[in-house]
Amino acid sequence: MATYHIETYGCTSNRGESRRIERSLRDAGHRPVEGTAEADVAILNTCTVVEKTERNMLRRAEELESETADLIVTGCMALAQGEAFADLDVQVLHWEDVPSAVTNGECPTTTPDAEPILDGVVGILPIARGCMSNCSYCITKFATGRVDSPTIEANVEKARALVHAGAKEIRVTGQDTGVYGWDTGERKLPELLDRICDIDGEFRVRLGMANPGGIHGIHEELADVFADNRKLYDFIHAPVQSGSDEVLEAMRRQHRVGKFREVVDTFEGRLDHWTLSTDFIVGFPTETEADFERSMALLADVRPEKINVTRFSKRPGTDAAEMKGLGGTIKKERSKAMSELKREICTETHASMVGETHEVLAVEPGTGDSIKCRDEAYRQVIVTDAAERGVEVGDLLEVEVTAHEAMYCFGEPI
Numbered sequence: 001m002a003t004y005h006i007e008t009y010g011c012t013s014n015r016g017e018s019r020r021i022e023r024s025l026r027d028a029g030h031r032p033v034e035g036t037a038e039a040d041v042a043i044l045n046t047c048t049v050v051e052k053t054e055r056n057m058l059r060r061a062e063e064l065e066s067e068t069a070d071l072i073v074t075g076c077m078a079l080a081q082g083e084a085f086a087d088l089d090v091q092v093l094h095w096e097d098v099p100s101a102v103t104n105g106e107c108p109t110t111t112p113d114a115e116p117i118l119d120g121v122v123g124i125l126p127i128a129r130g131c132m133s134n135c136s137y138c139i140t141k142f143a144t145g146r147v148d149s150p151t152i153e154a155n156v157e158k159a160r161a162l163v164h165a166g167a168k169e170i171r172v173t174g175q176d177t178g179v180y181g182w183d184t185g186e187r188k189l190p191e192l193l194d195r196i197c198d199i200d201g202e203f204r205v206r207l208g209m210a211n212p213g214g215i216h217g218i219h220e221e222l223a224d225v226f227a228d229n230r231k232l233y234d235f236i237h238a239p240v241q242s243g244s245d246e247v248l249e250a251m252r253r254q255h256r257v258g259k260f261r262e263v264v265d266t267f268e269g270r271l272d273h274w275t276l277s278t279d280f281i282v283g284f285p286t287e288t289e290a291d292f293e294r295s296m297a298l299l300a301d302v303r304p305e306k307i308n309v310t311r312f313s314k315r316p317g318t319d320a321a322e323m324k325g326l327g328g329t330i331k332k333e334r335s336k337a338m339s340e341l342k343r344e345i346c347t348e349t350h351a352s353m354v355g356e357t358h359e360v361l362a363v364e365p366g367t368g369d370s371i372k373c374r375d376e377a378y379r380q381v382i383v384t385d386a387a388e389r390g391v392e393v394g395d396l397l398e399v400e401v402t403a404h405e406a407m408y409c410f411g412e413p414i
């Protein structure tokens with residue numbers, strides 16, 4: 001769990017992006033702080049309207065770089081003129097990539113008394129708190145402790161209440177959803193998902209982060225539940241973090257590359273159109289050039305549809321913080337190389353969808369008069385001119401995918 005300071009410049013659209021970033025960070029348990037003194041990470045959401053603004057943005061980035069351990073630069077100037085920040089030790093990222101970079105490879109934090117929340121048509125359902133791991137880079141585990149799982153009945157009741165309150169998408173969350181039930185000796189995530197999907201009503205369910213080590217023991221049963229339930233988005237988020245078993249050992253992850261591949265192969269065998277989301281930490285203190293090449297090779301081979309790349313940074317009080325770190329330049333170069341490969345893979349994913357027809361759920365307003373929708377595999381499809389086309393948040397509709405960007409598609413209602 002990190003503390004963050006965010007500064008936003010420019011138009012209302014940019015402010016909207018900052019609000020979305022803040023919402024994701026809060027959902028993941030991170031805490032905002034005023035000013036940079038207490039912040040683990042500073043986020044500068046830039047604008048690039050006139051030359052004077054650009055000089056101000058660069059000057060502010062220099063100040064923030066010297067005041068905080070980590071600086072992320074996002075926004076219009078970062079996207080249009082990212083090279084302007086090349087001399088600074090900063091991460092230049094698209095808005096969508098900011099939350100995972102702040103998260104630093106740690107799991108989302110669910111508070112001990114977490115209750116379901118309805119945000120628009122999205123219901124957030126924390127099914128448990130805590131994890132069964134002891135990752136060497138993680139500070140979150142100190143706050144949340146070992147896994148503590150309420151019963152299936154208790155969670156289904158909460159899900160039912162969300163559906164009755166108007167939820168069209170239920171996000172099943174937890175530190176590590178894959179270990180739900182381990183504390184009581186029963187691996188019941190597949191049964192829980194089945195039971196939630198059985199609730200009357202038209203809605204979709206998205207399973208949140210599940211570590212490969214946790215889901216490996218139930219991956220076949222879990223893949224069957226995905227194949228059998230159309231309400232369940234065909235989407236798993238299984239963070240591998242490295243393609244090197246030696247680095248995974250130093251990270252004290254509970255899986256090795258082989259287990260991750262087995263999980264992926266099982267889902268690949270059961271589902272046609274699905275999304276694998278995974279995370280990589282680059283620049284971990286023990287990561288050699290050969291280890292990094294193994295991560296790049298794994299990414300190039302598995303080609304996940306969604307990829308989060310995090311440049312390693314130290315969290316106070318963790319064992320990894322005591323390790324001798326790699327230089328900023330090495331971390332920056334590796335992060336850049338992996339981000340370029342990520343972009344190539346994501347572009348390929350979305351380009352391949354053009355011309356296809358998908359059923360999508362309109363989940364939240366986008367920029368201008370657009371609406372962000374999710375297809376059966378939780379891939380993002382934007383419908384523009386939504387009001388003119390009579391599309392509202394909460395609608396389920398068929399679209400034809402007509403165009404794409406690197407990270408999403410555009411769809412025309414049929």
Ligand code: SF4
Pocket residue numbers: 105106107131132133134135138139140141175176211
């Ligand atoms: S699984 Fe690892 S990264 Fe996630 S909360 Fe537990 S110790 Fe932290």
